[in-house]
Amino acid sequence: MSPTPQVAHVDPAALLLRRFVALYQQLDHGQLHRLGEVYHPQISFIDPLHRVEGLPALTHYFDGLYRRLKQCRVQIHDQLVQGDQAALYWTMEFNHPSLNHGDTVRLEGHSHLKFGALIHYHRDYFDAGQMLYEQLPLLGSVIRRVKLRVAP
Template sequence: MPSFLQSFAERFAALDAASLHRLDELYSRGVSFQDPLHRVEGLGELRRYFASLYANVQELRYDFHGFDEVAPDHGYLRWTLHYRHPRLGGGRLIALEGCSHLRWGERVEFHRDYFDAGALLYEHLPVMGGVIGWLKRRLA
């Protein structure tokens, strides 16, 4: 039988812009969600946030490769996000490594994503991406 995290990851990876109504199968009504760019409270706000994420991408896929349950009610997922956006990176497929900390009861009540916001967005903007790349090379 798959763990809670494995089951969650499979169902989360199956989401797309047309199936966001299924978020209530994964998250509690009072869910708290945070990533490096946003913080939202409640299932309705989470649905709106995800809808805005899916609105402009041409492709979006998660590959989950780590399921670390540290207690019966919380754990970490390690993942790679693959996405394509027409105004980022010349429209090419971009990969981003990250992890999620989840706490749950019957459904997920707390979800916090950890990833490099620059690698998600800023590095792929025409002017800013060049500057960030230059800074990274100088500091390495």
């Protein structure tokens, strides 16, 4: 009698997070049609600058963000998963013609995700000043000086 082959259990949460990470590592303006592969149609997306409800609104929001980027790379460093939630810690590097003279901007942040079969809640946490305001020619130098004065 032959032994019964063991079927490996695939954790749906782990599979969804793998798809999410893979998508974000490839995400650019031409890949926005793929957001529905990981996001629920009623996704709630929040970042320090906006709150967006629903997949069409999220796609529109990302369309505006990615349209002017020369490049954007996201590297996920760590993942903490508990049940139907995850925290992902990441570094984003991007080039935007209006920020940092078009040179690369590096941003550290993390995302809180809640999911079932698809992600229905995504909240990003990052320093909006570091991402945006510090990269503007005049305002950036003022903000950096203020940060140096306040820092311990």
